[in-house]
Amino acid sequence: MSRLTHVTSGRYAPPPAARELTAVSADGARLYVEAHGPEGAPAVVLAHGWTCSTAFWAAQVRDLATDHRVIAYDQRGHGRSPAPDDPDGYSTRALADDLEAVLAATLAPGEKAVLVGHSMGAMTLIAAAGRPGLREHGAAALLCNTGASDLVAESTVLPLRPGRLRTRLTRSVLASPAPLGPVTAVSRRVLKYATMGRASSREQVDACARIVHACPRGVRRGWSHVLGTLRITAHVGELTLPTRVVTGLADRLTPPVHAHRIAAALPDRLGLTELTGVGHMSPVEAPDAVNLAIRELAGAYLVRTHEQGRTHEQARTEDPARIEEGRAA
Known part of the structure; x- marks a missing residue:
């Protein structure tokens, strides 16, 4: 698990969880x-990225939780979720399994x-995208700063011409076993260059930096x-939910070309x-834009859970094996 140094x-400080x-x-x-x-409010589920944690969504939680039920989870090995014991635990299959488990446990x-x-x-x-859990629980989706293939070959983190050399060096940098160490002025500058726009505060x-450096x-x-x-x-073509895509024009890790490909392949793209x-x-650099996109999706595709029959709390009581409750933070 990560060291919690947010x-x-x-x-951008994560608020205490209600549960x-x-x-x-x-x-x-x-x-x-x-x-x-609040229980019974429209639900939003947040899945963070590589080397991050639930803390990454602080600005979204602070805004949305006033009138939405916001669910965030730590991907395996990140935050407070233990790392896989088996190498097979590092796979897109495992990521999909985990998302289904979270949806079943919370909805x-x-x-x-x-x-x-x-x-x-x-x-x-x-x-x-094709999993039963996603089809059962997904109303709409928002994909931020992502890609579906060729991530290393098209990354522009290293200021070199596209080709085998840049791909090989980028792969070496991203897979480096070197510890990141404490957050310093130098490490902040490196992280800002690699992952954020020039105008980021x-x-x-x-x-x-504190979130990323906490990842083992x-x-x-x-x-x-x-x-x-x-x-x-x-799998992009299997994502039949109404889906909106967000990209940063200064994104070096997943440049906008990825967003354009994904948006073009979506069956029900919203733009x-x-x-x-x-x-x-983007959720940290442009929180207002991301929050607005989430709110628009919720307003267009969700109804309040008390109009949908059983509440989550009723379902939990009837089937306690669905989740294990911890103490509130």
């Missing part, structure tokens, strides 16, 4: 899940939610191999939003 004040849960995936992996906001049968993924979290939604950079290097490296060989393009000057961390 910022503790300001817009903490443990979802159990198909292979027995235990996933930390937290819920915010009543048939209850719908807006599903939001950033980077590897959006890849998770794509990998799970010191507060935004610091929030992202073994976990970081394990998932880098999955991303380096990612081939889930075929592509390009954010000028924004890098790979």
Whole structure:
């Protein structure tokens, strides 16, 4: 699990969870899940990206939880979710399994939610596109700063011409076993260059740096191999939910070409939003734009859960095996 070193004040400090849960995936992996906001409100599920944690969504939780039930979880090995014991635990199959487990643990049968993924979290939604759990619980989707294949070859983190050399060097950098160490002025500058736009504030950079540096290097490296060989393009066509795509025009990790390909292949696309000057961390760099997109999806595709029959709490009481409750943070 990660060291929890996120910022503790300001817009990017994660608020305490109303409830903490443990979802159990198909292979027995235990996933930390937290819920915010009022029971019975429209539900939003957030899946974070590589080297991040639930803390990444602080600005979304603070805004949305006033009138939505916001569910966020730590991908395996990140935040408070233990790392896989087996190498097979690092796979897009495992990511899809985990998402299904979280949806089953937090939503009543048939209850719908807006599903939001950033980077590897959006890849998770794509990998799970044909799964029964996604079809049962997904009302609409928002994919932020992501791709479906050729991530390393098309990354522009290294200022070199496209080709084998850049691909090889980029792969080496992303899969480096070196520890990131403490957050310093130098490491902030490196992270800002690689993952954020020039206009990102010191507060935004610091929030992202603390989250990324908290990810264990073994976990970081394990998932880098999955991303380096990612081939889930075929699943994009299976994502039949109404789906909106967001990209940063200054994104070096997943440049806008990926967003354009995904948007073109979606069966029910709602449009592509390009954010000028924004890098790979759009939920942090442009929280108002991302929050607005989520709210628009929720307003268009969700109804309040009390109009859908059983509430989540009733379902939990009837089937306690669905989740394990923890103590509120």
